[in-house]
Amino acid sequence: MTTTTQQELFRFLEDRFACAQACTECARACALRASMVDADGTQEQEFVRRKGIMCAEVCDATCRVLSEQNSLDESAIRIQVEWCRTVCLESAHAFDRYPGAEDGAQATRECAQACTDFLSTLN
Template sequence: MTVKDMIATYPGSTALDGELLNRAISTLDECSTICAQCADACLGEPGLSPELADCIRTDLDCADVCAATSRVLARQTAFDADVARALVDACLAACTACAEDCESHADHMDHCRVCAEMCRRCEEVCREVLAAIG
């Protein structure tokens, strides 16, 4: 079963458009996983520099914020737009910080390039969700 399938079985109406909700949850989940993987790959790089340590922290912050945002958006019963907006705002900030950090390493670390690209995609979805929430 996919997120889209689950949304289709929802007993009531959802606060967000079903297609946007599906795309947001899926993107947030994927971004969370990729950020965690990037942090792990950074740990495997030889000579862990303070700059790379910062990138790992940013990766892990983004992974956690994306995961929490996904879970809150998935709960549509008695949807609280203020809470959702605050989390999506935080997620947008975390994705921006992570993308910027990873982009600074992207020319010599492919895992950072992939992570930065994913974070930029997640930023776009966050902006769409914020516009939909109002």
């Protein structure tokens, strides 16, 4: 049987909050990035727009999971956060290839790092 110390509990809550906050900021940045791409643009522009939309939706859902009182167990939370991290990294790579999307790439990388930090707290 494992005993959780008060310090471990504080770290868990801080990392969970930081992850939720990074998800909110990332969702905002990705939605903004997607809205700035011409919907009738090139195939590359459409790819970046779709990645931005998907990342915004996943980050928004992850933030809700982390910030709301819900009945999800640890494994369901882990799956959601891992999914968010993966989508953020994919979006960062897409934004890297699109001039002017540096802010979106940075927000997605910061969110992926916050997800990684929170996942390490769950271990």
